[in-house]
Amino acid sequence: xxxxxxxxxxxxxxxxxxxxxxxxxxxxxxxxxxxxxxxxxxxxxxxxxxxxxxxxxxxxxxxxxxxxxxxxxxxxxxxxxxxxxxxxxxxxxxxxxxxxxxxxxxxxxxxxxxxxxxxxxxxxxxxxxxxxxxxxxxxxxxxxxxxxxxxxxxxxxxxxxxxxxxxxxxxxxxxxxxxxxxxxxxxxxxxxxxxxxxxxxxxxxxxxxxxxxxxxxxxxxxxxxxxxxxxxxxxxxxxxxxxxxxxxxxxxxxxxxxxxxxxxxxxxxxxxxxxxxxxxxxxxxxxxxxxxxxxxxxxxxxxxxxxxxxxxxxxxxxxxxxxxxxxxxxxxxxxxxxxxxxxxxxxxxxxxxxxxxxxxxxxxxx
Numbered sequence: 001x002x003x004x005x006x007x008x009x010x011x012x013x014x015x016x017x018x019x020x021x022x023x024x025x026x027x028x029x030x031x032x033x034x035x036x037x038x039x040x041x042x043x044x045x046x047x048x049x050x051x052x053x054x055x056x057x058x059x060x061x062x063x064x065x066x067x068x069x070x071x072x073x074x075x076x077x078x079x080x081x082x083x084x085x086x087x088x089x090x091x092x093x094x095x096x097x098x099x100x101x102x103x104x105x106x107x108x109x110x111x112x113x114x115x116x117x118x119x120x121x122x123x124x125x126x127x128x129x130x131x132x133x134x135x136x137x138x139x140x141x142x143x144x145x146x147x148x149x150x151x152x153x154x155x156x157x158x159x160x161x162x163x164x165x166x167x168x169x170x171x172x173x174x175x176x177x178x179x180x181x182x183x184x185x186x187x188x189x190x191x192x193x194x195x196x197x198x199x200x201x202x203x204x205x206x207x208x209x210x211x212x213x214x215x216x217x218x219x220x221x222x223x224x225x226x227x228x229x230x231x232x233x234x235x236x237x238x239x240x241x242x243x244x245x246x247x248x249x250x251x252x253x254x255x256x257x258x259x260x261x262x263x264x265x266x267x268x269x270x271x272x273x274x275x276x277x278x279x280x281x282x283x284x285x286x287x288x289x290x291x292x293x294x295x296x297x298x299x300x301x302x303x304x305x306x307x308x309x310x311x312x313x314x315x316x317x318x319x320x321x322x323x324x325x326x327x328x329x330x331x332x333x334x335x336x337x338x339x340x341x342x343x344x345x346x347x348x349x350x351x352x353x354x355x356x357x358x359x360x361x362x363x364x365x366x
Contacts (some may be wrong), residue, residue, distance in 0.1 A: 013045050018076040025077035029190035032181065033148035037079060040147075047073075047084050048112045049089030053151045056106045058091060060217060063227075063295040064288060066294070067234040071284075074238030078351030079188035081235045086145045086189075087112040089231060093154060095213040095220030097169070098169050098204035099121075105169060105205075114150035116141035117224070119165050121157035123201065137168050139223050140178075140195035141165065146327050147177045148190040155196075162242040165290035169205045170196055185350030205221045218298035226294060228360050229316035233287045236355055240280045241325035243348035247330040248273060250337055250345060272333060276326035290315060313360075320361045326351050 010321045017038075024035040029268060043046065050066045052058020061069075066088065074081025089114025094106045106188075119366045121139020141155045152219050159166050178193040213220035219227075251264035251273070263269050290312050297304040304312070338346045355361070 003226065011072070012066055014047070014072050017045065018072065021073060021076040021080050021358070024340070025080065025188070025347065027343075028077070028079060030187075031189040032187055034188060036082060038256055039149055042080075042084060048087040049091065049106075050088040051219050052111075053095055053215055053219075055096055055215070055277065056102055057109075058106065060095070060219075063222065063230070063298070064291045065217065065288065065290055067230060069237040070231055071241075074235040075242050076238075077188075078235065078239040078242070078348060078355065079186050081238050081350075082186060082189050082351070082355065083146050085235055086232045087150075088267050089113075089132070089227060090366055091114070091211075092219060092224065092227060093169070093207060093224070093250075095166070095215040096207040096209055097214070097216060097241050099214075100312065101169070101202070108151065109193050111151050112146060112149060113152055113154055114144040114146040115154035116144055117156055117195075118142065119156040120159050121155055121168070121196070122161065123159050123168060123206070125160055134200060134204075135166075135168070135206065136200050137201050138195075138197050140193055140336075142193050143191045144177070144194045145189045145191040145193045147194055151193055152323070155194075162216070162359040165210075166206050166208055168201045169207070170199055170201060174199050174330070181207060182328035183354050185347075185352070185354035216263055216301060218295065218301075221298040221301060221303050222294060223303060223309060224362065226304060226312050228292065229312050230287060230357060232355065232361055233283075233290075233316045233319055236320040236323045236352060236361075237284050237287060239279060239348050239352045239355065240276075240283070240327055243327045243330060243345055244273070244276050244280060245353065246343075246348060247276075248344035249333060250334065254335075256335075269333060272329055279322045279326040281320040284323050286315055287320045315360055317363055320356055321363065324352055324356050 021038055024038050025119050028034050049058045050061040054060045070081055071086040094102045109125045112160045114291045121137055123135040123137045137157055150172050152169055152171055154167055154169050156165050156167050174202050180193040209224050254263040331349050337343055
């Protein structure tokens with residue numbers, strides 16, 4: 001399996017960003033978006049460009065390496081990891097768009113996509129049929145992570161009130177962002193609603209992921225839901241690892257009323273920590289085994305088969321739930337430490353719970 005030619009250098013660069021990301025996380029949470037310093041560092045390291053191809057000045061990173069990037073950033077801060085993952089994931093669309101449009105959207109160094117996959121909009125052609133210049137689009141969509149710093153927004157629309165779905169790409173200047181994101185975790189993602197009203201979208205600025213990709217880079221053979229499952233999983237693993245280590249640091253110093261010693265010396269606590277670490281390590285191994293299998297198919301120019309896609313979806317739900325259970329078992333033994341805004345453990349626990357509510361990660365309903 002081919003790796004990014006500078007994969008280790010990329011990962012080393014990511015490690016240098018982690019102290020800044022963690023230090024700025026409380027500020028980002030309070031203000032509801034990344035700090036200018038963190039955002040500038042992410043752009044400088046080109047981390048939103050991991051899935052943009054070389055022909056559009058991207059990094060063309062292999063999937064397993066990209067997952068390691070997302071995991072490590074999420075380890076520093078869950079919301080930042082989510083935003084890098086979502087922003088980089090938008091690079092997938094570059095392989096399905098006309099070249100001139102793709103260059104306009106993806107070549108700028110500060111290019112980053114926010115958007116929604118829900119078909120909550122309407123794209124109208126002219127009343128007399130084909131509209132040479134494209135479509136008139138209107139609609140409102142929810143949960144656009146990274147809306148604060150996005151340069152373009154993508155959104156799914158129904159075409160002329162039919163069941164046909166088409167994705168549109170609209171510059172941020174033509175989009176209204178509505179301040180709707182008020183969650184108890186992942187606050188810094190700024191996952192607000194956005195809308196457009198009768199905006200003209202040239203045909204070249206529309207695309208469908210159901211079509212055969214125009215470019216043949218391996219990433220463009222990875223279905224969006226498969227990519228979402230593994231990338232969401234990488235963020236979950238990173239957050240869970242942060243929660244575990246924050247709890248361990250707490251337990252090393254927490255004295256127990258009426259007893260000698262600290263919490264970490266209690267056999268029951270030691271067992272709980274060991275079990276949590278085992279769960280997280282198993283989730284990590286499971287995740288990268290899946291990613292390797294997906295990437296092997298993509299490198300051969302093939303879409304992963306249905307059995308593998310189903311396996312990815314099922315196992316990613318399971319591994320995220322296992323990360324959640326690990327964090328919950330620690331929270332049950334954290335006392336009041338877990339509830340304060342200043343608690344690193346509390347922030348990681350809240351972020352992990354919000355991530356786990358995403359529809360792609362929801363356990364099947366019986």
